[in-house]
Amino acid sequence: MKNQEILHDEDESFASASRIKYFDMVIESGEGAILKDVEGNEYIDLLASASSTNTGHSHPHVVDAITKQAQKLIQYTPAYFANLPAAQLAKRLTELAPIDGPAELSWGNSGSDANDALIKFARGYTGRQDVVSFTGAYHGSTYGSMSASGVSLNMNRKMGPLMSGFYKVPFPSPWYREPYETEDEFVDRMFEEFKLPFDTYLPADEVAVILIEPIQGDGGIVKAPEKYLKKVYEFAHEHGILFAIDEVNQGMGRTGKWWSIQQFDGIYPDLMTVGKSLASGLPLSAVIGKKEIIESLEAPANVYTTAGNPVTTAAAMATIDVIEDEHLLERSERLGVKSKVFFDRMKEKYNFVGDVRMYGLDGGIDIVDPKTGKADVKVATKLIYRMFELGVIMITVRGNVLRFQPPLVITEEQLEKAFDVIDQAMDDEANGRIQFDKTIGWSTD
Structure with missing residues (x-):
C-alpha cells in the first residue's frame, strides 16, 4: 500500500489530538538509525522516536530478550506477584540512579504516569500539596503530568480545570537573557523570578516538590545554567521541599551521561522519573527515589496492571546491556562533539542558524530571522520538510528549534550523510529553492 492510502484510511478512525502532524509517512520497519516506510523509502532517523530508541531500532540483543521472554511469559500483573526480569531490573536501575543513599522505585507504563507517581510520593512523604514546575516543560499528557507541563496551550485548551496546587516559574532559557546581561546577572535575575511566588503568595512550607x-x-533542548540549578536545589532543601528531576527524555545515555543531572556537579535528586528509552521504546517507566520517600505510601497507591511486566522489563535489562557493552555513553559524548562542530560550521555559513546547543548526541539548533534574531518558524519548517524529501527525519520543537536526537548507535557514515543532507537543505533555503508553506509541528499557541 501507499503512504497516502493508509493515512487516508486511518484518518477515518484516529483522533487528531493524538498525533502532532509532521510528514505523510507510514513506518514499516527500522534497523539501527535507518527507517523504512511502506513504499520502501529509507530515512536516516535523527529523532530516535522522540528519544525513546536510544539503542536504535530493533537492536538484536533487545529483540532476542523480548522474544525469549515472550515465549515464557508475556504478562502477569506485578500488582500482585513478582516476576524475575522486573525484580532483577529494579535492583539494577536503582543502583544506576544518581540518588544519594538507598533508593527504591515504582513501575509505570509511560513518562506521564511516572510523573503522576512522583507527585503522589512527594505529597505522601511531605504531607504538603503544592507542586512547582517550569515554563517550557513537557512532563506528559495525564492530568497530573499535564498540570505540571508548560509547553503548549493545546495541553490546556478546553480541558480545564487542570489539577489544583500546581505553580509554574520561568525556565532560564537563553532567549530570555537580555543582551546587556552577564551570565551571573542573568542567573540572579531568573532566580529572583523563581523566588517571587514564594515571596508573595506561595508559602514554601506548603510546597511538596x-x-x-x-x-x-x-x-x-536547553540546559539550565549550573549556578541557577544549584540555587534552586539549595532553596528546596532549605525549605524542606523535595527536589525532583524528569529524565524521561534526557536520560538513558542521551547526553553522554546516564542521566542529564550528571551534567551538573553536586546535585542529587530526591525523586526522578525515567521512561522512553528505558525499554528501548516499549511501554515501561519508573519513578525512583530515596527509600524513605518511596516507602511513604502503601499499596495500592501506585499500581498498574501492566506496569513492570516481564517482556518490557526484559527489554530494559537488554537495553542497559547494550548501553554498557557498546559504550554508548562515550559514543554519545564523542559524536556529540563532532555534531557540535558541524552545526557551528552551519551557523557560520548560513545567517538563519542561531544558537547551537549540544549535550552529547542531543542538540537544539535555533533557526532565526537574521534581521531580528527572533524565532523563524517558517524557515525551520521548510528546512525539516526539505530534509525529509532528501531522506532524513528531523523535527522542530518550539516551532523554530531543530531537534537533533539520533539513536546513539548511529554510524559515523550515517551521521556524515545526514550532515550532507542538512547542509543541502540549508543551501536550498538560502537560495530560495524550497517551496513549502504548510503549518506542521508542535502548536505552542
Missing part, C-alpha cells in the same frame, strides 16, 4: 528537566527536551 520542585520538578524540573535539568535539560529541557520539548522546551528547546
Whole structure:
C-alpha cells in the first residue's frame, strides 16, 4: 500500500489530538538509525522516536530478550506477584540512579504516569500539596503530568480545570537573557523570578516538590545554567521541599551521561522519573527515589496492571546491556562533539542558524530571522520538510528549534550523510529553492 492510502484510511478512525502532524509517512520497519516506510523509502532517523530508541531500532540483543521472554511469559500483573526480569531490573536501575543513599522505585507504563507517581510520593512523604514546575516543560499528557507541563496551550485548551496546587516559574532559557546581561546577572535575575511566588503568595512550607528537566527536551533542548540549578536545589532543601528531576527524555545515555543531572556537579535528586528509552521504546517507566520517600505510601497507591511486566522489563535489562557493552555513553559524548562542530560550521555559513546547543548526541539548533534574531518558524519548517524529501527525519520543537536526537548507535557514515543532507537543505533555503508553506509541528499557541 501507499503512504497516502493508509493515512487516508486511518484518518477515518484516529483522533487528531493524538498525533502532532509532521510528514505523510507510514513506518514499516527500522534497523539501527535507518527507517523504512511502506513504499520502501529509507530515512536516516535523527529523532530516535522522540528519544525513546536510544539503542536504535530493533537492536538484536533487545529483540532476542523480548522474544525469549515472550515465549515464557508475556504478562502477569506485578500488582500482585513478582516476576524475575522486573525484580532483577529494579535492583539494577536503582543502583544506576544518581540518588544519594538507598533508593527504591515504582513501575509505570509511560513518562506521564511516572510523573503522576512522583507527585503522589512527594505529597505522601511531605504531607504538603503544592507542586512547582517550569515554563517550557513537557512532563506528559495525564492530568497530573499535564498540570505540571508548560509547553503548549493545546495541553490546556478546553480541558480545564487542570489539577489544583500546581505553580509554574520561568525556565532560564537563553532567549530570555537580555543582551546587556552577564551570565551571573542573568542567573540572579531568573532566580529572583523563581523566588517571587514564594515571596508573595506561595508559602514554601506548603510546597511538596520542585520538578524540573535539568535539560529541557520539548522546551528547546536547553540546559539550565549550573549556578541557577544549584540555587534552586539549595532553596528546596532549605525549605524542606523535595527536589525532583524528569529524565524521561534526557536520560538513558542521551547526553553522554546516564542521566542529564550528571551534567551538573553536586546535585542529587530526591525523586526522578525515567521512561522512553528505558525499554528501548516499549511501554515501561519508573519513578525512583530515596527509600524513605518511596516507602511513604502503601499499596495500592501506585499500581498498574501492566506496569513492570516481564517482556518490557526484559527489554530494559537488554537495553542497559547494550548501553554498557557498546559504550554508548562515550559514543554519545564523542559524536556529540563532532555534531557540535558541524552545526557551528552551519551557523557560520548560513545567517538563519542561531544558537547551537549540544549535550552529547542531543542538540537544539535555533533557526532565526537574521534581521531580528527572533524565532523563524517558517524557515525551520521548510528546512525539516526539505530534509525529509532528501531522506532524513528531523523535527522542530518550539516551532523554530531543530531537534537533533539520533539513536546513539548511529554510524559515523550515517551521521556524515545526514550532515550532507542538512547542509543541502540549508543551501536550498538560502537560495530560495524550497517551496513549502504548510503549518506542521508542535502548536505552542
